[in-house]
Amino acid sequence: MQPRPQAETATDVRLLRIATDHLARFGPRRLTVTGVAEEAGMTHANVYRYYPSKADLIDAVAGQWLREVEDALADIVDGPDPVADKLERFVLAIARAYRDCAVDNPAIFDVYVSAVEASRGIARKHRGRQLRLLERILEEGIATDAFAPRDRERAMAFVIDAVQRFVNPVMVRIDVRVPATVLDQRLSTMLDVVLRALHAGWV
The missing domain is CATH 1.10.357.10 (Tetracycline Repressor, domain 2)
Known part of the structure; x- marks a missing residue:
């Protein structure tokens, strides 16, 4: 697993904003890393570079x-x-x-x-x-x-x-x-x- 990039980068902020919106709309069970990645315009593998798991993202x-x-x-x-x-x-x-x-x-x-x-x-x-x-x-x-x-x-x-x-x-x-x-x-x-x-x- 690659180390997570330093916090508060533009990508971090963007991912957290999208994940916050998805969490409010879908709840923790229905939120998916794939859904967050798609809205962010990246692959789910790229999201995992910042947050090693869905639980870490939430x-x-x-x-x-x-x-x-x-x-x-x-x-x-x-x-x-x-x-x-x-x-x-x-x-x-x-x-x-x-x-x-x-x-x-x-x-x-x-x-x-x-x-x-x-x-x-x-x-x-x-x-x-x-x-x-x-x-x-x-x-x-x-x-x-x-x-x-x-x-x-x-x-x-x-x-x-x-x-x-x-x-x-x-x-x-x-x-x-x-x-x-x-x-x-x-x-x-x-x-x-x-x-x-x-x-x-x-x-």
């Missing part, structure tokens, strides 16, 4: 969306807002990005859910990047005395556990028919508890 489509989510989260962490606001916006951004994708692009979201369930690379990398960004928020909160956790690892675990219903993609898919206003209200309540706990040093 994961690349989902990975493109996940990187957009990560970029938005990084902007929040790097912003000038008070750290408590950052934490709230960070969690809300994940919850809303996932819910919007589950509603508007269910095929892509289903690929992400299956990647989480199978612990595939795109899911592991995305979670790792999220955790590193969350850790930066907690470190900033400690440095500015906005948060006073008794144990940093327990504080991280507490935040994750508290908001799991709203940011776990499997749960997001289960709750997709629950009105967004109801979920936002519930999440707001949980975030209030989280911020109080971190400030008061309950964890």
Whole structure:
């Protein structure tokens, strides 16, 4: 197998655009590398030079969306807002990005859910990047005395556990028919508890 050319070439962008459209129209089962290749004006063998399998191509489509989510989260962490606001916006951004994708692009979201369930690379990398960004928020909160956790690892675990219903993609898919206003209200309540706990040093 030849090594994949460097990402973000014009061909990469074109293939991902076509594959994204096919995934939305046909779903992961009916999407074919041959169909993507035909629309791109190349042979399916040429597509395999960029993506060694159909699964790699589909994961690349989902990975493109996940990187957009990560970029938005990084902007929040790097912003000038008070750290408590950052934490709230960070969690809300994940919850809303996932819910919007589950509603508007269910095929892509289903690929992400299956990647989480199978612990595939795109899911592991995305979670790792999220955790590193969350850790930066907690470190900033400690440095500015906005948060006073008794144990940093327990504080991280507490935040994750508290908001799991709203940011776990499997749960997001289960709750997709629950009105967004109801979920936002519930999440707001949980975030209030989280911020109080971190400030008061309950964890």
